Amino acid sequence: MKTGALAALILALLLLGGAAWAGSLVDHIPIRIGSDYEFTPENGVLAGSGTVDDPYVIAGWRIDAGYDDYGVRIHRTTRFFVVRGLEISGAKKAGIFLSYVQNGLVEECRLVGNWVGIALNFSSHNRISNCALRSNTDGVHLYFSCANQILSSTFDRNDTALYFDASNENDIVGNTFSGSAMGVFLDLGSQENLLYRNAFLDNLHNAHTVSPNHWDYKGAGNYWFDYVGIDANGDKIGDSPYVLSSDGDQDSFPLFSLP
Numbered sequence: 001m002k003t004g005a006l007a008a009l010i011l012a013l014l015l016l017g018g019a020a021w022a023g024s025l026v027d028h029i030p031i032r033i034g035s036d037y038e039f040t041p042e043n044g045v046l047a048g049s050g051t052v053d054d055p056y057v058i059a060g061w062r063i064d065a066g067y068d069d070y071g072v073r074i075h076r077t078t079r080f081f082v083v084r085g086l087e088i089s090g091a092k093k094a095g096i097f098l099s100y101v102q103n104g105l106v107e108e109c110r111l112v113g114n115w116v117g118i119a120l121n122f123s124s125h126n127r128i129s130n131c132a133l134r135s136n137t138d139g140v141h142l143y144f145s146c147a148n149q150i151l152s153s154t155f156d157r158n159d160t161a162l163y164f165d166a167s168n169e170n171d172i173v174g175n176t177f178s179g180s181a182m183g184v185f186l187d188l189g190s191q192e193n194l195l196y197r198n199a200f201l202d203n204l205h206n207a208h209t210v211s212p213n214h215w216d217y218k219g220a221g222n223y224w225f226d227y228v229g230i231d232a233n234g235d236k237i238g239d240s241p242y243v244l245s246s247d248g249d250q251d252s253f254p255l256f257s258l259p
């Protein structure tokens with residue numbers, strides 16, 4: 001099938017959404033985009049012009065990275081783009097690697113068995129949402145990346161689910177971190193990150209933080225499977241904080257049930 005016809009078929013399946021899309025992935029070689037001018041059909045782009053109202057769409061591919069460093073690598077771009085519905089495994093460095101990137105959306109992707117599932121490097125104003133990250137060394141790793149969002153995603157059986165190096169003012173909301181050696185690791189001065197309405201389940205260590213971060217918002221914190229406090233008034237908020245560090249970081253409003 002020619003590239004244009006294949007792209008049209010995949011885009012049509014994408015518009016169907018849901019279960020139809022989940023079973024319709026097409027094998028693709030690893031994708032490399034090194035500038036705003038490389039969002040092309042040859043690089044897996046199905047549609048879009050790169051504007052906020054019409055972002056480039058990279059969707060519906062199954063990528064076995066094999067011995068390659070990356071499944072998808074996007075570097076030094078500012079145009080708006082969506083990476084949607086990809087399944088990536090086997091990357092030596094990262095399944096999806098965004099470096100010096102702004103205005104990207106990664107959604108509904110499945111990252112399994114990579115060194116890092118999704119990595120952001122010196123990148124800002126990007127969003128990761130509704131992704132599944134399983135059995136990676138790190139699920140998501142941010143390096144010197146600020147003002148990003150990680151939303152409504154599941155992290156299962158990664159060594160470290162979420163790892164920040166010198167990354168500030170990111171929002172982590174509505175995620176599930178389960179079965180990992182470390183749930184969230186905020187290192188190298190990562191601070192002023194906001195984490196709330198997340199669920200921490202059966203991790204060896206739920207979270208590590210040194211610099212100040214925010215673990216609750218407007219009276220709602222996170223669910224911690226090992227929280228030992230009580231809820232005397234039945235408002236589904238623990239009556240005592242969940243302490244994260246000796247320097248004062250704590251969840252002041254730990255959730256008493258799953259968010």
